[in-house]
Amino acid sequence: MVEFETLKDLIKLAKERKCKIGEIVWEYEAEVEGVSKEFVWNKMVKHWDVMKRSIENGLKENFELPCKIAKRYAKKFLKGKKFFLDDFMSKVVARALAVSEYNSAMGLVCAAPTAGSSGVIPAVIYSAAEKLNTSEREVILGLFTASGIGLIIANKASIAGSEAGCQAEVGAAAAMAAGALVELANGKPEQVDHAVAITLKSIMGLICDPVAGLVISPCIKRNAFGAVLAFLSAEMALTGVESLIPADEVIEAMDSVGRLMHPDLKETARGGIATTPTGERIREKVFKEGSLEPK
Amino acid sequence: MKRVESIFEIIGPIMVGPSSSHTAGAVRIGRIAREILGGKPVKATILFHGSFAETYRGHGSDKAVVGGILGFSTDDLRIRDALEIAEKEGLEIEFKTVDLGEEYHPNTIKIVLEDSSGLKVWIVGSSIGGGNIIVTEVNGFEADISGDYHALITIHEDKPGMVAKITAILAKYGINIARMKVSRVKRGALAFSSIEVDQEIPLEVVHEVEKVEGIKLVRALKPI
Structure with missing residues (x-):
């Protein structure tokens, strides 16, 4: 029986069996749900297909953001002249924006770990696989790695903005993606730990302050930020940069920070940028439109 | 707090955006109302309370709850066109905002459904996060239905x-x-x-x- 409570457990199992963390998580899922490994694999392939399509649709489809309170920027960013980012990182950012915009406009997405943070993992994994020429098998294993990390965060801390702020949504997504990147690059299991720890430390305490309570601002751009952070943390870990604090302890700290966080800063739209003068103006406009009888 | 067992609660569910609580949860509450009615509704009155009252249009909760009443699942893209589909199917819809009181969860919907025989069902359901819901009232009776079973x-x-x-x-x-x-x-x-x-x-x-x-x-x- 595969059992793990912490990232340390997961790393120990991977080292004992000389395999990737993703393979341990794959086996765990089959056991805990009482289904075949093949069934679990095919289900993840289906989820990956939805992720890929959400990137494509987010860049291609013709849609507007709800209440027209914000514009779409994914395509504009992709085509715009860059002064600092290379072509690769520009694509990562554009893809994260695309999925998040598509999600805001009621597109079909795969929550990872939530709908509000669903842009990070597709953008990161798709771009990394394209660059490294990764096989689909390795990509799917990477998604298992990511989901194992997410499972630990969900059970030791939270993956809900209403419980622990955005650190639990975009933060968790970035940490999951960073760990998966280490495995896609054939890094060591310990490096997964460092990548997760570096990510969560960098984003610790991030509040959830959606303007007008909608999954638009700041959510969409934060997905792009989370995607970039995942690459930065993974690259650090892969070059041998270590986190002073182990990932499991960082996750515990994230949980206590989430509990200390004032309710106004946890998805209620009663603090942060939601209550700025502009934020309040937008909220009022949305409320007025929302209270009208349907046409 | 509920322990997460399956990794597909982490990567997944596959759903129509933008929000598990305001979209997926709203679909599920609408769907339960339809199942309790047991047949095709001809009239639906949907009352949004709390945070739902303020943001239901921006989140597409109106389309989501109607999608549920039409019998759609949370990953059915027809949710986007639910209002038009309802009209074509002859389902008369009325949206209202309501203050049910402080004791109700901020993401709460009351749904009143009627079929062509005059059978009337009304439920109160709350979307409590991550797509999880709880139906707390059915036709005035206190209830406790999660939709998970x-x-x-x-x-x-x-x-x-x-x-x-x-x-x-x-x-x-x-x-x-x-x-x-x-x-x-x-x-x-x-x-x-x-x-x-x-x-x-x-x-x-x-x-x-x-x-x-x-x-x-x-x-x-x-x-x-």
Whole structure:
């Protein structure tokens, strides 16, 4: 029986069996749900297909953001002249924006770990696989790695903005993606730990302050930020940069920070940028439109 | 807090955006109302309370709840066009905002459904995060339905032995009870029970429960 409570457990199992963390998580899922490994694999392939399509649709489809309170920027960013980012990182950012915009406009997405943070993992994994020429098998294993990390965060801390702020949504997504990147690059299991720890430390305490309570601002751009952070943390870990604090302890700290966080800063739209003068103006406009009888 | 077991609660569900609580949760509450009505609704009144009242349009909660009433799942892209589809199907819809009171969760919807025979069902459901929901009222009775399980819903005369007769039928078919809730508005009138179970409820069970004297309404719900 595969059992793990912490990232340390997961790393120990991977080292004992000389395999990737993703393979341990794959086996765990089959056991805990009482289904075949093949069934679990095919289900993840289906989820990956939805992720890929959400990137494509987010860049291609013709849609507007709800209440027209914000514009779409994914395509504009992709085509715009860059002064600092290379072509690769520009694509990562554009893809994260695309999925998040598509999600805001009621597109079909795969929550990872939530709908509000669903842009990070597709953008990161798709771009990394394209660059490294990764096989689909390795990509799917990477998604298992990511989901194992997410499972630990969900059970030791939270993956809900209403419980622990955005650190639990975009933060968790970035940490999951960073760990998966280490495995896609054939890094060591310990490096997964460092990548997760570096990510969560960098984003610790991030509040959830959606303007007008909608999954638009700041959510969409934060997905792009989370995607970039995942690459930065993974690259650090892969070059041998270590986190002073182990990932499991960082996750515990994230949980206590989430509990200390004032309710106004946890998805209620009663603090942060939601209550700025502009934020309040937008909220009022949305409320007025929302209270009208349907046409 | 509920322990997450499956990784597909982490990567997944596949859903129509933008928000598991405001979209997926709203679909599920609408769907439960339809299942309890048990047939095609011709009229729906949807009342949004709290945070839902403020942001339902921006989140597409209006489309989501109507999608659920039309019988769609949370990953059905037709949710985007639910209002137009409802119109084509002859479902009359009215949206209102309401203040149900402080004791209600901020993401709460009240739905009143009617079918062509005049049967009326109304429920109050809250979207409590991550797509999880709880239906707390059915036709004025206190309820507790999560939509995660198969469930048997009954409205019956409030007299001794009713619940025992219903659970005996479930036992006869080897159906295990996970959660249950029994309530009434006043003594000796009508009572309500929702029994969440681990196995699918066969049609025979519904027919047998219908035959119990004093039963007014029986519905078997599937996990949504």
